[in-house]
Amino acid sequence: MKYHALIILLAASVLVNVYFLGVAPVSSGTDLRELQNRILTLEQENADLLARVQQGSMTVQEVSPETDLSTLPAQAGAPAVTEPGSVIDGGATLQAPVIVQQIEYVRDYPFIRQQVTEGGSLVNISVEVVPGKGRVLVQTTPLMGVVFQDAANTAVSVAREQSDANLSGNDVIFSVVADSAVSEIDGPSAGALMTALLLAVLEDRPVNGSVTLTGTIDEQGRVGEVGGVVEKAKAAKANGKDLILLPHENSRYIQYRDVVRTIAGLRLTFKQPEQIDTKEYIEEEIGIRVEYVDGIDDVMLYIT
Numbered sequence: 201m202k203y204h205a206l207i208i209l210l211a212a213s214v215l216v217n218v219y220f221l222g223v224a225p226v227s228s229g230t231d232l233r234e235l236q237n238r239i240l241t242l243e244q245e246n247a248d249l250l251a252r253v254q255q256g257s258m259t260v261q262e263v264s265p266e267t268d269l270s271t272l273p274a275q276a277g278a279p280a281v282t283e284p285g286s287v288i289d290g291g292a293t294l295q296a297p298v299i300v301q302q303i304e305y306v307r308d309y310p311f312i313r314q315q316v317t318e319g320g321s322l323v324n325i326s327v328e329v330v331p332g333k334g335r336v337l338v339q340t341t342p343l344m345g346v347v348f349q350d351a352a353n354t355a356v357s358v359a360r361e362q363s364d365a366n367l368s369g370n371d372v373i374f375s376v377v378a379d380s381a382v383s384e385i386d387g388p389s390a391g392a393l394m395t396a397l398l399l400a401v402l403e404d405r406p407v408n409g410s411v412t413l414t415g416t417i418d419e420q421g422r423v424g425e426v427g428g429v430v431e432k433a434k435a436a437k438a439n440g441k442d443l444i445l446l447p448h449e450n451s452r453y454i455q456y457r458d459v460v461r462t463i464a465g466l467r468l469t470f471k472q473p474e475q476i477d478t479k480e481y482i483e484e485e486i487g488i489r490v491e492y493v494d495g496i497d498d499v500m501l502y503i504t
Contacts, residue, residue, distance in 0.1 A: 291328040292397045292407045294503070295439065296390045297414050297432030298323055298378075318428060320435030322412070323378040325390060327397045332371025340376040345386025351417070355394035358421045358496060363402040372398060389426040391417035392447075395496050396503045405504040412436050413445035413499060421496040425449035429478060430486070437488040445502055446478065448492040453478040 300321045305312055336356050338349055356372050359365075374394060392415035400407050414432050416424035425447050436444045456471040479490040493499050 291326060292400045293324060293326040294393055294397055294407055294409065295322040295412055295441070296325045296393045297321070297412055297435050297444070298387075298389070299428040299431055318431060320428065320431035320433070321379065322435050322439045323376055325393060325397065326375040326377075327394065327401060328373045328375070329367070329370050329398075329401055330373065331369065334368045335371045337371055337373045338376070339373070341378055347388055348386045348390070351388040351391035352394055354417055354419060355391055355398060357419060358395050358417055359398040359402060362399055362421065362496060365402045388416040388424075389414050391415070392423045392445075392493075392496065392499055395421070396499045399496070399500060400504050403504075405500075408503055410440075410442040411445065411502050412441050412443075413493070413503070415445070415447040415493065415499075417496065423447045423493050423495055423499065429453070430482065433482045433486050433488055433490070437486050441488060443489045443491060443502065444482075445491055445493050445499060448494045451478055451492055452476070453481050455481070 298321055300319050302317050302319070304315045304317060306315045336353050338352050340348075352374050355374075356367070360367055393413050395417045396413070397407065399405075414426050414429065416426060418424060429446055429450050430453065433444050452475050454473050455476055456473055459470045459472045461468050461470065479492065482488060482490050491502060493502075
């Protein structure tokens with residue numbers, strides 16, 4: 201509104217000039233000199249007003265979200281675009297293992313029932329840090345769930361604390377691309393990976409693409425338990441990964457083995473749960489190396 205007022209004042213000043221030049225009577229040489237001095241004063245005021253209007257327009261342009269802030273000149277008295285602790289543009293990408301649920305319809309005469317099967321897959325997760333307003337943005341090729349968005353926010357919070365980076369003038373953009381078999385991205389199991397990716401960007405550290413991981417992240421930077429680690433390890437192996445990082449809480453894996461018993465002459469088979477070491481099972485049965493991690497510091501030792 202204040203810029204509108206300046207424009208109105210500028211227009212009024214021009215009208216006054218016109219009045220003095222063409223309308224106001226001139227009665228003497230003294231009056232003529234006073235009139236000339238007045239015109240010079242008004243012209244200077246016009247120039248000052250015009251400069252203020254132009255300055256106001258540039259200020260609006262600087263804060264416009266559509267403007268590339270890095271291309272604008274710094275204005276007198278305005279804060280610089282880049283401040284100490286700010287983050288320059290950068291990005292990193294890793295593949296994350298996820299669980300894909302598929303619903304199959306099985307004929308069980310005379311009925312048809314649903315059967316849910318689970319398998320592993322890998323999705324590409326990227327992070328970029330760009331000039332912005334301190335936002336956390338997530339774009340996914342499939343649909344995105346609320347839990348995944350929460351995990352992204354926690355990842356940014358932890359990475360910011362770990363690196364002491366000032367992200368108030370930057371946006372963090374997570375991008376997730378999955379194949380057509382994945383219809384929705386949700387859950388917290390990519391939280392640790394997103395945190396590690398962002399830390400790698402903030403600290404300008406290269407990312408090891410032969411490694412992947414699964415695990416939640418909390419505000420203290422602890423990596424938490426997830427499900428489907430065996431299926432995720434199979435997907436990582438199938439996609440050429442050399443190492444998968446698992447939360448230490450996933451160190452025990454429950455396997456069911458058949459136990460045959462004879463009761464009253466009847467031979468019965470039971471499924472008996474058995475706890476085994478997850479790392480040992482995956483390395484022997486699937487053929488991919490496993491390391492356990494407790495916190496984001498452990499993750500960074502392998503990821504970068």
